[in-house]
Amino acid sequence: MxxxxxxxxxxxxxxxxxxxxxxxxxxxxxxxxxxxxxxxxxxxxxxxxxxxxxxxxxxxxHHRLTPDPLILAELLRAPRDRALVTALMHDLIRRISADRAGYLAMLELRLEATRRPELRTQLTGTIREDLENNIAYHLAEGLPGDRDTVVVLYLAMTGLILEHLTLPEVLGVDGLAALVDTVVGRTVPAT
CATH class of the missing domain: 1.10.10.60 (Homeodomain-like)
Incomplete structure (x- = not known):
């Protein structure tokens, strides 16, 4: 090669x-x-x-959607509370919205993985590793909640992102920020 x-x-x-x-x-x-x-x-x-x-x-x-280290460092100056998690989720939405093609391509890969066992194995490994890294990061940074909090937040944000990028009229584009606030508010415990 x-x-x-x-x-x-x-x-x-x-x-x-x-x-x-x-x-x-x-x-x-x-x-x-x-x-x-x-x-x-x-x-x-x-x-x-x-x-x-x-x-x-x-x-x-996954590389393209990785947080910018400078933006992340700035966000992490804040106290380790629900407000910080909310800010991190807003940054996630910002990054994914800015790279819509990247996320839509990932959705296509997920669908293709249902038909290709080798791709399914590889993609499962990649996404599982990413999720485990997010859980470890959340806990190491002292953010509120536990492993289950991160998993539920991941699932909720994944659904929100899917609707936002594929059928934005379902949720209404104007209410996206409020929906992120609601997801975090209902998922992440107050400190």
Whole structure:
């Protein structure tokens, strides 16, 4: 496999855009090459096969959605209370809204994983690791609540994000911030 990190990133970004726009069935090496504006056959030099492309795309999505360290550091100057968790969830919504294609591509990968056992295994591992890291981070930072709090918050925010990005009229775009406040208020204990 070719080792040009900048090109690999550009191809993974192109794969995310194709997934978000065309779905998993539209994700081909040729479609990625066209989206990235590179010669035909380039993507196949960077990814061993379609499963590798899907898996590496999933990993790249998680990388793209990772919090900005400077913003996170600023948020973490606050006391470890429900208000901080609320601010962190608003930042999550901001990041995901800013990278709508990334999250929609992840939804497509989740659906494709129901049909591809190897992808399901890989994606389950990636998402489980991410959830476990979030739980460990929450507890290590002394944020209110326990492991179950983080799991319930994850489930509630996942549902909220799904509605917001796919059928925003169901919840009403104007009420999104208030819904985040409600989710945290009903999930995270007061300190």
């Amino acid at each position: 070719v080792q040009n990190p900048a090109r690999r990133t550009a191809l993974a970004d192109a794969a995310i855009d194709v997934l978000a726009r065309e779905g998993a069935r539209g994700l081909t090496f040729r479609a990625v090459d066209v989206e990235a504006g590179v010669p035909n056959g380039t993507a196949s030099n960077y990814f061993a096969n379609r499963d590798d492309l899907l898996h590496q795309t999933a990993r790249h999505i």
